[in-house]
Amino acid sequence: MRLAGAVKHKASLLRALPLGVVVPALMLCAVGIAFIYSASTDFELVGEGLSQARDYHVRQAGFVLFGVLLMLFIALLPPRWISGYWYLWMGAGLAMLLAVLVFGRTVNGAKSWIMFGPFGLQPSELCKPLLVVALAGYLRYHRSIDSLRAFAACLVIAGAFLLPIMLQPDLGTTMVFIPVVASMIWVAGGNKVYLGSLGACGVALIPGAYLMGLLKEHQMKRIEVYLSGLSGEVSDRTGDGYQILQSMTAIGSGGFSGQGYGMGTQSQLAFLPERHNDFIFAVISQEVGLVGVCMFMGILFFMVIRIMRVAGGTRDPFSRLVVIGVAAMFFAQSAINIGVVSGMLPVTGITLPLVSYGGSSLLSGFLALGLVCNVAMQPVRMMGKATF
DSSP: HHHHHHHHHHHHHHHTTTHHHHHHHHHHHHHHHHHHHHTTOHHHHTTTTTTOOOOOHHHHHHHHHHHHHHHHHHHHHHHHHTTTTHHHHHHHHHHHHHHHHHOOOETTEEEEEEEEEEEEEHHHHHHHHHHHHHHHHHHTOOSSSSHHHHHHHHHHHHHHHHHHHTTTTOOOHHHHHHHHHHHHHTTTTTOHHHHHHHHHHHHHHHHHHHTTSSSSSHHHHHHHHHHHHHHHOSSSTTTTTTTHHHHHHHHHHHHOOOOOOOOOHHHTTSSSTTTTTTTHHHHHHHHHHHHHHHHHHHHHHHHHHHHHHHHHHHOOOHHHHHHHHHHHHHHHHHHHHHHHHHTTSOOOOOOOOTSSSSSHHHHEEEEEEHHHHHHTTTTHHHHHHHHH
């Protein structure tokens, strides 16, 4: 009887999943798989039997399936396992970040990957939701963080994650962390002066590192290319400026209705590097045009809004802060990726969440969604306790 009751309770929890969050997320994953296939396949050669489609889209589908299982696992965890042991989540994240500094593999100038045979794990991706849990765990014990001491403690927690990430160096992930931390502190009642100072530091992060010569050579060149693009003419068009030039060409040539699925010139002719990964938005823009892009961004922002509604529906401070942090994570990462691809920000190596190819990025996204689902299902848990 007890087992039957437990199974029935789990089933009722699954029925309480926030479909307004989960369905748009799965739609974004489907868009990602479709355009990863388009970006990595030469349809003309495949049609003539001269080539075979790469299996990136198949791998991505496998990552999505595993990610959904991870999301459901996190969603069904007892809330106290998350809120009560936030320091263990933080410790796991810091352990991964330290491990990558020792055992990591350098890819594209950053020592960000730990290899497990043919598979690679990027700990900085998984640490995004872990930072959210850790910061919410601290803030739940402080009804007001208006004091400098409490604000500094928040920065210490964030800095514990940011320092090893910057040592890789991975400035892109750092750019995502800053608005996430700022939004959570603001919702918790942080001092506006301190928050303004944090925002100013975030804005000055890359320019300051550039002026002080703290960046690596490839990062310096990316910023120089970005600055040249602001004047209307991308420098080094065949070198470091080639990728962003091709990306901007792809977006501009998409027009109102696009060139058609699988017919984007920049992807089909292999002009655009990393087109299935960080620059997937350029492929989408070229093939579906302004109309398709508006629909795509509508799905993305609808998901973020629904996540915010979950935050508004809970009275628990920890849960509210976690959901706010997740919403800020998705919004900031999407905005930065789209800004990079369209030439409004320097190239940073940030993926488009739930869309770009990559297992680490997808698992990070589904881990964050699992936290949101866990919060959304709490009223059903309370009813279950009252019933039994």
